Amino acid sequence: MKPPSHDDTRERPLTNPIEIENRVTELLVHANQRQLWLMFLDDEQVQLPLLIPVDSLPGELTEDDARAFALAIGDTARNLDAASVLIVLEELHDGQLTDRDRAWARLLHAACDAQGTVVRGILLCHMRGVRWMPQDDYRW
Numbered sequence: 001m002k003p004p005s006h007d008d009t010r011e012r013p014l015t016n017p018i019e020i021e022n023r024v025t026e027l028l029v030h031a032n033q034r035q036l037w038l039m040f041l042d043d044e045q046v047q048l049p050l051l052i053p054v055d056s057l058p059g060e061l062t063e064d065d066a067r068a069f070a071l072a073i074g075d076t077a078r079n080l081d082a083a084s085v086l087i088v089l090e091e092l093h094d095g096q097l098t099d100r101d102r103a104w105a106r107l108l109h110a111a112c113d114a115q116g117t118v119v120r121g122i123l124l125c126h127m128r129g130v131r132w133m134p135q136d137d138y139r140w
Contacts, residue, residue, distance in 0.1 A: 013045040014086075017121060017132040024088055024123050025130045027051060035090045038073060040082035041120055048080055061104050063111070070111035077117055084120035085112070088130075095126035097137055105138035 014020045028037065036054040041047055058065055077085055089104055105122045112119045122133045 014041060014047060014120075015045050017134075020086060020121055021123060021130055021132045023047065024086070024125065028088065028090065028125045028130060030129055031090045031092050031125050031127050033090065034092055036069075037088035037090060037125070038076070039086040039088065040077055040080050041084045041086065042081070043083040045083075045120075048082055050076075050080060052076070060100070061107050063107060066107035066111035067114075069108060070115045070117060073112060074115040074117040084118040086120050086123065087112075088123045088125050089133075090125040093126055095124065095128050095131055097124065097133070101133070102138040105133055109135070109139070 012019070012023075014023055024037075024039070027039075033055065034057060036057060038052040038054065039047055040050060054069075073085055073087075076082075087105075087108055089101060091098070091101060101124055109119050109122060122138070124131050124133055
């Protein structure tokens with residue numbers, strides 16, 4: 001399956017978790033390696049034409065690491081005039097949320113909030129597909 005082009009996505013804003021999960025599935029399909037993906041949305045929830053992979057991730061995310069990621073995410077969002085960001089954790093497992101998945105989501109979301117960067121959602125790309133991560137699953 002060919003990923004959608006930016007021209008295709010301009011007419012398809014991402015207004016709910018199902019649309020977001022479907023778009024990420026179109027783009028990433030399933031996990032190939034452990035990494036993080038960043039997608040940016042404009043104020044009409046249209047995906048901007050930049051998808052950023054981040055690899056060489058630490059095994060465990062510290063609060064300092066999360067703050068550094070959040071600074072970079074916020075700077076990129078401002079440079080793109082993005083209204084929000086989607087964070088996708090790509091992990092080589094079956095899709096059952098692990099404690100590490102929850103910790104990464106919780107720390108990244110909190111650090112972005114502290115920087116004033118709006119996180120539209122966090123998703124998990126795993127070996128069998130993609131799933132939306134409701135905040136109730138990682139915010140304790």
